[in-house]
Amino acid sequence: MSLTFEDAAASLRDALADAGRGLVEREAMVELVALSAVAGEHLLVIGPPGTAKSEAVRRTARALGGSYFEYLLGRFTEPSEIFGPVDLRKLREGTVETETTGMLPEAEVAFLDEVFLGSTAILNTLLGVLNERTFRRGHTRMKVPLRVCVGASNGLPEEESLAAFADRFLARIFVEPVPDPRLEELLAGGASLWREGEARVASLQALDVLARAAQESDLAPVRPHLAHALRTLRASGIGLSDRRAVKVQRLIAAAAALAGRRTPGVADLWPLIYAVPTKEGQALAREVLRELLAATENPALAAAALEASAGPLARAQRIARAGREVLAGRPGEGAEELPAWRLKLEGVVREMDAGFAPEALPTELQALREEIRMVLETDAPAVPAAVAQA
Amino acid sequence: MRLPRFNQGRVPLSARASSQAPARLPVTWSPRMEPLPALAVAGVGAVALALARRALAADDARLGAWSGVAGSDLLVLLGEAHSLPWVDGAVYLGRDGAAPSLLLPCALAPEVAPALLERALVAHASDGAPLAVLPRSGFLVPVGAARPVARETLAAWLKAAEGSP
Numbered sequence: 001m002s003l004t005f006e007d008a009a010a011s012l013r014d015a016l017a018d019a020g021r022g023l024v025e026r027e028a029m030v031e032l033v034a035l036s037a038v039a040g041e042h043l044l045v046i047g048p049p050g051t052a053k054s055e056a057v058r059r060t061a062r063a064l065g066g067s068y069f070e071y072l073l074g075r076f077t078e079p080s081e082i083f084g085p086v087d088l089r090k091l092r093e094g095t096v097e098t099e100t101t102g103m104l105p106e107a108e109v110a111f112l113d114e115v116f117l118g119s120t121a122i123l124n125t126l127l128g129v130l131n132e133r134t135f136r137r138g139h140t141r142m143k144v145p146l147r148v149c150v151g152a153s154n155g156l157p158e159e160e161s162l163a164a165f166a167d168r169f170l171a172r173i174f175v176e177p178v179p180d181p182r183l184e185e186l187l188a189g190g191a192s193l194w195r196e197g198e199a200r201v202a203s204l205q206a207l208d209v210l211a212r213a214a215q216e217s218d219l220a221p222v223r224p225h226l227a228h229a230l231r232t233l234r235a236s237g238i239g240l241s242d243r244r245a246v247k248v249q250r251l252i253a254a255a256a257a258l259a260g261r262r263t264p265g266v267a268d269l270w271p272l273i274y275a276v277p278t279k280e281g282q283a284l285a286r287e288v289l290r291e292l293l294a295a296t297e298n299p300a301l302a303a304a305a306l307e308a309s310a311g312p313l314a315r316a317q318r319i320a321r322a323g324r325e326v327l328a329g330r331p332g333e334g335a336e337e338l339p340a341w342r343l344k345l346e347g348v349v350r351e352m353d354a355g356f357a358p359e360a361l362p363t364e365l366q367a368l369r370e371e372i373r374m375v376l377e378t379d380a381p382a383v384p385a386a387v388a389q390a
Numbered sequence: 391m392r393l394p395r396f397n398q399g400r401v402p403l404s405a406r407a408s409s410q411a412p413a414r415l416p417v418t419w420s421p422r423m424e425p426l427p428a429l430a431v432a433g434v435g436a437v438a439l440a441l442a443r444r445a446l447a448a449d450d451a452r453l454g455a456w457s458g459v460a461g462s463d464l465l466v467l468l469g470e471a472h473s474l475p476w477v478d479g480a481v482y483l484g485r486d487g488a489a490p491s492l493l494l495p496c497a498l499a500p501e502v503a504p505a506l507l508e509r510a511l512v513a514h515a516s517d518g519a520p521l522a523v524l525p526r527s528g529f530l531v532p533v534g535a536a537r538p539v540a541r542e543t544l545a546a547w548l549k550a551a552e553g554s555p
Contacts, residue, residue: 017483175451192450251549290423291423294423310423310424311423312421312423326458346475346476347476349476350428350471350474350476352483353476353480353481353482353497354425354428354482354484354495354496354497355425356421356425356497357421357422357495357497357498359421360421360497373478376476377478
């Protein structure tokens with residue numbers, strides 16, 4: 001049965017929402033894996049160990065519904081550990097073939113941790129896989145089904161040869177440990193991950209429908225805006241190679257497709273930030289493109305769009321999504337969790353009131369705010385009697 | 391803007407009173423593209439009372455994490471963004487790097503250079519900085535002398551405020 005564009009976008013949106021649940025401060029990363037998969041590009045995640053990078057990729061791979069390969073590379077990792085062992089039967093016949101079953105060449109989503117520690121042999125083979133989606137080793141030549149490869153590292157490589165390899169990862173995200181105020185959420189979210197619930201799963205077919213829509217989308221209307229953004233970046237000294245500038249159009253088209261739009265517009269320019277290769281460059285790019293990115297919105301990739309743009313529409317989408325989730329998680333009457341739930345609801349309306357002047361509160365949030373206000377005010381916690389009489 | 395006259399006898403949480411004459415500034419405000427991180431919450435009139443009731447309903451750990459300033463018609467609580475209480479109508483305040491002596495509404499930006507606004511307001515405030523600025527209600531509140539919130543003192547302030555006409 002063929003899947004419509006709208007159904008594909010909706011199914012991926014639902015699957016991503018489930019994949020990001022419980023992952024504190026990693027929602028944007030989950031979304032960027034999906035964005036890169038739809039764009040047919042690769043993602044590099046830079047951040048310290050123990051920051052749930054692999055968990056985020058694993059959950060996204062599950063949400064996308066493809067086969068998944070994950071490996072932690074080291075200096076002594078053999079190519080066979082990544083690509084598969086040499087087929088001994090074929091070797092007796094004089095040909096060097098690789099037995100790729102269950103290995104990277106057969107994966108649709110791949111995660112390579114400490115990717116820059118790979119040997120020259122591994123990285124050279126990887127180049128072909130990443131660039132041309134072709135696996136070449138010995139006599140083996142095969143097209144690989146890889147939709148996205150996520151590489152992770154503690155930092156960007158300084159050696160020129162590795163920098164060239166790193167450049168194959170068009171999108172980059174820099175992750176930090178979860179900040180202090182969100183530690184409670186981290187602990188609760190981490191614990192919830194152990195209890196594996198029913199997560200919605202899209203399908204590779206949905207991914208492919210969106211990828212095709214992205215490839216066929218008309219970028220002409222958005223191109224002048226992208227050119228303006230690139231000129232602004234150049235004027236600010238932010239280096240973006242011509243190749244990256246051209247390829248970022250794929251991310252923009254994919255962002256539009258994931259948002260359910262066939263024609264990318266100004267609202268879809270935000271992936272440009274993730275194509276800026278350094279952390280400092282991304283921070284500066286956010287500043288200088290702030291006005292241009294104010295129109296950013298993407299219901300499927302709300303966290304990534306918000307992190308890139310800091311725009312009000314993207315912010316409203318993220319708050320609305322979080323608010324609806326909290327509202328839906330109401331514990332039963334008299335449950336011990338009720339006070340904690342109320343505090344979460346207060347957190348949602350606090351974010352609305354701190355984030356938007358009343359007259360600038362987007363329509364989507366106005367109704368949600370009213371709903372939460374009613375809940376909070378109908379069963380407000382009582383002031384302890386002893387204190388009230390003080 | 392006018393400075394609230396704090397009733398010192400009933401305001402054990404508060405900063406010192408100020409009775410300076412109103413200073414008028416033709417400042418307009420517009421929604422901020424990116425809000426300031428919240429550092430304080432303020433309520434005026436009925437919202438101040440609701441804020442005090444909400445604060446008193448908090449547990450000791452949360453209450454102890456706030457410091458506050460109270461006036462005859464307003465309450466300002468300072469604390470970490472994620473811990474600040476919410477009541478309908480409360481205004482959240484944060485610090486703009488360009489005017490570090492002011493606490494400005496998180497969601498509003500002045501249409502004058504923040505540094506100029508800061509200089510003008512600080513010059514008018516005899517109680518010194520930092521100052522919480524509440525443009526919609528017209529209050530300018532010195533918060534430098536904020537004290538940790540004690541349940542009994544806040545309850546006493548609420549009782550007195552509820553009793554006042």
